[in-house]
Amino acid sequence: MPILSGYHFCKGRAVSAFTASLGLGALLGLACAAPASAAPATADGARKLTEALQAYVGIEPFAKGFLAIAPHGESYDLAISFDSSKLDMPESEGLTRLDRYVVHLTPKPDGTWAVNTDPGPIALSWTEAGSDQNQKFDLKFADCVSKGVFDPKLMAFPTLSSKCASAALKVRAPDGDLDLTSGELTSQGTAKAGATGGVDLTSDVKLAIMNGKFLDKKSPGEPLPITFRIGALHQAMAATGVRTIAAADLITFVRDNAARNRFELPQDELKTKLRAALPLWEDLASDASLDDGVVELPTGSARIAHFEEKQALTGVVKDARYADSLSYSGLEIPPAVVPDWARVLVPSQAGYDTKLSFSGLDGMADALIRGLDLTQDPPVSKMAGVALLTRFFSGQPRYDLSLNATAQAYKVKGQGQASINPEPQAHIAVSATGFDAVVDALKKSGDPDMQNGLMGLAFIKGLAKTGPDGQMIWNVSYDMVTNKVWVNDQGFALPEPQ
Numbered sequence: 001m002p003i004l005s006g007y008h009f010c011k012g013r014a015v016s017a018f019t020a021s022l023g024l025g026a027l028l029g030l031a032c033a034a035p036a037s038a039a040p041a042t043a044d045g046a047r048k049l050t051e052a053l054q055a056y057v058g059i060e061p062f063a064k065g066f067l068a069i070a071p072h073g074e075s076y077d078l079a080i081s082f083d084s085s086k087l088d089m090p091e092s093e094g095l096t097r098l099d100r101y102v103v104h105l106t107p108k109p110d111g112t113w114a115v116n117t118d119p120g121p122i123a124l125s126w127t128e129a130g131s132d133q134n135q136k137f138d139l140k141f142a143d144c145v146s147k148g149v150f151d152p153k154l155m156a157f158p159t160l161s162s163k164c165a166s167a168a169l170k171v172r173a174p175d176g177d178l179d180l181t182s183g184e185l186t187s188q189g190t191a192k193a194g195a196t197g198g199v200d201l202t203s204d205v206k207l208a209i210m211n212g213k214f215l216d217k218k219s220p221g222e223p224l225p226i227t228f229r230i231g232a233l234h235q236a237m238a239a240t241g242v243r244t245i246a247a248a249d250l251i252t253f254v255r256d257n258a259a260r261n262r263f264e265l266p267q268d269e270l271k272t273k274l275r276a277a278l279p280l281w282e283d284l285a286s287d288a289s290l291d292d293g294v295v296e297l298p299t300g301s302a303r304i305a306h307f308e309e310k311q312a313l314t315g316v317v318k319d320a321r322y323a324d325s326l327s328y329s330g331l332e333i334p335p336a337v338v339p340d341w342a343r344v345l346v347p348s349q350a351g352y353d354t355k356l357s358f359s360g361l362d363g364m365a366d367a368l369i370r371g372l373d374l375t376q377d378p379p380v381s382k383m384a385g386v387a388l389l390t391r392f393f394s395g396q397p398r399y400d401l402s403l404n405a406t407a408q409a410y411k412v413k414g415q416g417q418a419s420i421n422p423e424p425q426a427h428i429a430v431s432a433t434g435f436d437a438v439v440d441a442l443k444k445s446g447d448p449d450m451q452n453g454l455m456g457l458a459f460i461k462g463l464a465k466t467g468p469d470g471q472m473i474w475n476v477s478y479d480m481v482t483n484k485v486w487v488n489d490q491g492f493a494l495p496e497p498q
Helices: 043-057 244-259 267-277 340-345 361-370 382-393 435-443 450-463
Strands: 005-010 014-019 067-072 075-083 095-107 113-116 120-127 136-151 156-172 176-182 185-193 199-216 224-242 283-297 300-314 319-329 349-359 398-406 411-419 425-433 472-479 484-487 490-493
Touching: 043 067, 043 075, 136 185, 156 199, 244 267, 267 361, 340 435, 361 382, 435 450, 450 472
Parallel strands: none
Antiparallel strands: 005 014, 067 075, 075 095, 095 113, 095 120, 113 136, 120 136, 136 156, 156 176, 156 185, 176 199, 185 199, 199 224, 224 283, 283 300, 300 319, 319 349, 349 398, 398 411, 411 425, 425 472, 472 484, 484 490
């Protein structure tokens, strides 16, 4: 299912690009290579598009038949395929094939381009050649269709939708065999000019029911099959202030110099283009989730009702941050996997949130660019490295963490942070209920080695304070000056560093 994103750059020539999902790529030499109006496509227009593509990707993809452009009514058909047997590659690299599929490019009177595909399959395969291992990978999407509009002024797609009726993946390897099938796969994308520059992008991908089977060939005796099912998968992404135009300019600059065998790029011009492309984007956020997952093991069924991961990442901005959170709920483990005494200890739901923040990332990038010289070895001077290290420690890096877990026997919550400036320090506050229930469960294990663990738990309990709601609370901190770890009001000296 082609998921397209692209760029256009024109200075007496065209260079535009789109990338497809499945890792496929090609270029759209649209705005300068052909008239942006509804008219019959011509052989001359196809030639200009071909030359625009060749200026970026080279002649070989066309000579090998991996890319081809031809007029078709009011559109230009871009045919994409791949066969690694046509390349000068050793057999040990395997054989990779992408079946031919066609993208229709239609110029519109407003300067944009309609981009669409006819319903049809997309198939990719890889086989290890000349080996007894007989490894093979086959991925097929059925009845795929895409429709969108590409705007050269944004170097992106204001609207883009794609859909495949189903998908199937088959992997055959010495260690095991994997078979996956899924229902409908859809995606929606948008792009618009950003309020503070760049382009704001969104993407929403949904996958209906997925069924799978894995056959473990390494297990002794008969291969053990494991089957699983996922009710739905969903991923939403959003990015603001993406510097598509400046990034396109930078890529074109590097490609043009490489085409002229200028491997030592003009350094001042390179630095100007690098600065123009920053901060790359302002904010990027992703939210991926899974619902109604079931794994059928030989010992029973494992289930999870909901699993979700969220990520957020700034570009190269002054107040930079990376945040990640993960949570799940409705976890069930087969009784044969977890003994009766331990079932009350398995968290049915849990999660964590982390954030790494840093001030002055834009200054570090500036120092790196100023100290960059690709004509030298190493390309970054020692003094630039010292400047980067100095800026890092003055940037107040900080790490924040929160976590929680809930099981039949207990609930645990934690909140902490760590920093290195003006001196390394860390603190975490942990609260818990059900401590005695955990101890009772461990006593039922019947394991004589568990006695040491119970003694450790008794010591930890003795360090706790009791909160107003009956919770047990531990405030843990590290003091670098005294080299001690403090738990509530009690300090414990650590070994002196050697």
